[in-house]
């Protein structure tokens with residue numbers, strides 16, 4: 001990749017779920033700035049399903065194929081518009097140039113989620129997370145870096161906010177600038193919305209689940225939240241803003257329990273843990289299992305007690321019950337690729353003195369490299385970056 005260049009990858013899903021050919025479209029291209037003013041670029045989706053590229057201010061754009069990706073040349077790249085200007089006067093041309101350049105820049109910023117327009121939240125959230133999760137080649141160095149618990153602390157603590165120490169965290173996830181938390185224990189289970197930008201971790205909304213349900217994992221799913229419970233085999237879908245329950249469903253797992261759930265935006269499926277070594281994959285339409293993969297630790301042993309999880313960089317990040325670790329699991333093979341040691345984040349002997357329990361809770365954030373992590377009954381949520 002050229003110096004200063006940037007790989008950008010879009011995985012776009014059309015609104016038309018009945019058109020399988022259009023439903024999953026993956027575009028990758030490279031922006032190569034030539035001057036300090038270059039780089040403004042936009043794209044527009046055409047009615048026929050192709051995309052049209054525009055480049056501006058002397059930025060060179062190479063196709064995905066040229067930078068080593070499989071890419072169908074007929075899939076829109078042949079429609080590059082180099083913005084030829086037929087203006088007669090230089091000033092007129094300059095004004096038109098500036099206007100179009102600004103429009104293209106704004107379009108690109110909106111489309112990439114850098115700025116949001118009223119009424120476009122659902123799409124922008126979806127595309128922001130898609131960009132984070134589907135730009136796999138962008139993280140090739142990370143994939144290739146071996147990390148084991150013997151390497152000690154292989155993360156950087158970025159910050160910390162307060163967290164209710166009576167909150168038995170079972171699920172942690174993020175979208176729309178807020179953290180969504182599923183809290184467990186009978187008579188104490190609830191779904192909460194937290195503000196990660198307030199030092200106190202302000203609770204913006206909280207809904208009790210009643211005395212008989214034990215909340216477990218929860219994930220963002222477009223404009224909904226999908227939550228599972230411990231032993232009741234019941235799941236719930238909530239409106240992401242009001243937390244109003246809009247659907248309940250039954251499910252089955254290897255252990256007939258629910259522990260963790262996350263959403264793979266790239267493959268459009270849920271991934272579920274139940275304390276066994278299995279990752280269960282659910283169809284998002286039927287909420288039924290389509291397959292399951294047995295996960296193994298770096299040691300080769302089955303990865304027992306897989307707990308809270310989060311889909312990130314094409315991998316499943318997993319807490320393990322009663323261990324201060326985060327596993328990085330390849331969901332296709334079930335193989336653990338890295339094991340991060342988090343025993344020094346809040347050492348067990350210190351946190352036990354104030355009644356805090358196990359390390360549990362992993363979430364993405366609005367920084368594609370930063371994660372939120374916490375634990376059951378912890379009085380803090382940390383933001384961290386993994387090496």
Ligand SMILES: [Ca+2]
Pocket residue numbers: 171172173218261262308309310361362363
């Ligand atoms: Ca999570």
